[in-house]
Amino acid sequence: MKAFLGRLGIRWLLNLGVTDHLGLESSVRVQLSNLISILGIFSNIQYSFFFAIAGAPHYQLMNVIHCFVILVLVLVLYLNWKERYSLSRIILVFTISVPLFFVSTISFGTSGGFYYYFLMFAIVPFVIFSYEEKWWILFVFLMNTSFYIWFEFFGHPGKFIEGTLLYQKEVQEMFRINSVVSCLSFVALFMFYFLRNINRIQKEMIRTNDHKDRIFSILAHDLKGPIGTMSTYLGYLTNSLPEREELIFGLKELKKSTNQTYLILENLLDWVRNETKKTQYNPANLNLTAILKNAMDILSMQATDKGICWETNISEDHCIYCDERMTATVLRNILSNAVKYSHPKGKVFIEAEPISQFLEIRFQDQGVGMSVDLLEKIMEGKRFASGFGTIGEKGTGLGLLVCIDLLREQGGSLQAISKLEEGTKIIIRIPLAR
Known part of the structure; x- marks a missing residue:
């Protein structure tokens, strides 16, 4: 599956803007932002064809809006690639709601169930913004929730031209079913991807704690011994006048302890550099x-x-x-x-x-x-x-x-x-x- 996605370039697109200096949590948010943009691009292309085939009201205007949204979502991917993450996320959360608002206002009304997507977009900021950006999360959540409530309780069914596919109640129900299934599928995909990466973060934390414990163990035990030996011999050499043989013996012990300390420190530093990818x-x-x-x-x-x-x-x-x-x-x-x-x-x-x-x-x-x-x-x-x-x-x-x-x-x-x-x-x- 990974190889297949790699050939399609999907994995490359998902990782746009993910660099070594980003933490795992930040990388996950960037990947989710890319994922939502990619899904948005494909959805807008798909619905452009569906609306034209089904004879949706004002479908020409809707297709112009779809093209605009597609271009903006491509811009979001570009901004992530350029590491302008905050701007790309803000543009994304406003852009994804645009086509739904117009579809439910000037084309389908409440008939196709497209306004259900507002519920899905209400949870998007929770997975792409950090806690420090909580006011953005709250604002986008309330905005999409308000849109949903408006169309659910105050919206009107669409008016379709007789003879078009959408004039048939069965076709309208198919669009409604598709909207519900798509919303649930997208939410499941977001949650699955998020849980998968939460699991990665937990494993990374366990690994980090294990590394910390090992470093402390080395500092507390492995370095303490040779440094203590050096201190002992230096104290002996400075507090007495040893014979030549004793002096040579002490200097040899000091050299051995110095070499041992050097090797331990070098191994520790190389290990830390490698683990931190530096x-x-x-x-x-x-x-x-x-x-x-x-x-x-x-x-x-x-x-x-x-x-x-x-x-x-x-x-x-x-x-x-x-x-x-x-x-x-x-x-x-x-x-x-x-x-x-x-x-x-x-x-x-x-x-x-x-x-x-x-x-x-x-x-x-x-x-x-x-x-x-x-x-x-x-x-x-x-x-x-x-x-x-x-x-x-x-x-x-x-x-x-x-x-x-x-x-x-x-x-x-x-x-x-x-x-x-x-x-x-x-x-x-x-x-x-x-």
């Missing part, structure tokens, strides 16, 4: 070896302390088309996990080879591995509790999630293969240099 992607042709070496240098102290040995099989000629910051973050996270979950004196194997339009980079460790359940959660982007490393290192649970998102942003991919106590193999694909 990631800046600046690709270029880059040498993989240079980026990988920088990542290994940052983690060299942690690897050395655990006796982890790198074994690489990567050509100096391998170049990739990527964003340097994103790719560096991905490599650091993967290598950091490999060190963290490897047993002391273990090995981490790194190799790369071109496959089709991508460079496939494989990282294999001999560490604790992951359960099937944990692996599924990671690949599905679900929240999970990060375990401790083999010597008590703490993680945020964001590393691989950030990697998946950053690789996807660059047109790449990540695959993980793991078994408990047998190690983990991470395979990433990044587009080759162009």
Whole structure:
């Protein structure tokens, strides 16, 4: 169904004016405004033919009014596209009532039941205006309700020329039935669309709260540890005159804590940027070896302390088309996990080879591995509790999630293969240099 609507261009029309800076609630109002405009255009075209065929009184004048309304509704779509949302909504709520008013005044009277549409248009402002625009909502509601009451209690049946289709009572009843069914169908469509998007808003709120809780958890626990360690060692170094060996040991611990804090903050910021769609992607042709070496240098102290040995099989000629910051973050996270979950004196194997339009980079460790359940959660982007490393290192649970998102942003991919106590193999694909 989505593909069919996409071919017709309906989905494009529905999303006119919907931009990244709009919130979900505002986007829904713009989409509903577009939906009402599209339905109004089709309805006016349809009734122009019906009135001409049925011989409605003054149908030539009514068709001129229909053409005017169609042009104004096209203008509403244009204004949404130009992000002039308030003006487009105000024009819309007044324009949609125009043809009904003239139909019920100079053509059909109360015979066709067209004035029933005023009841439908009385609820339209509730779904396209925000609460802050409540006076507009009230005004449009009262205006359309007043029109309905006037025609219902003070209106007169239309006068039709003998020999035309509309002169027959059965045809008039068909128009009345069509008006009732159309009103109910349009209201159901608006409500369904609105409820669908309310459900999206609720899910977004749940996701936002989950992200907030995760950020607070990282700030309260994962950053507290390394910063506390740095404070302790700095206090020790400033309050005493340590021996050379103790000084070197303390500085090494400070460097490890600094690196850990940096990685946690970088992962957190990258994750937040990606979730809020504010990631800046600046690709270029880059040498993989240079980026990988920088990542290994940052983690060299942690690897050395655990006796982890790198074994690489990567050509100096391998170049990739990527964003340097994103790719560096991905490599650091993967290598950091490999060190963290490897047993002391273990090995981490790194190799790369071109496959089709991508460079496939494989990282294999001999560490604790992951359960099937944990692996599924990671690949599905679900929240999970990060375990401790083999010597008590703490993680945020964001590393691989950030990697998946950053690789996807660059047109790449990540695959993980793991078994408990047998190690983990991470395979990433990044587009080759162009």
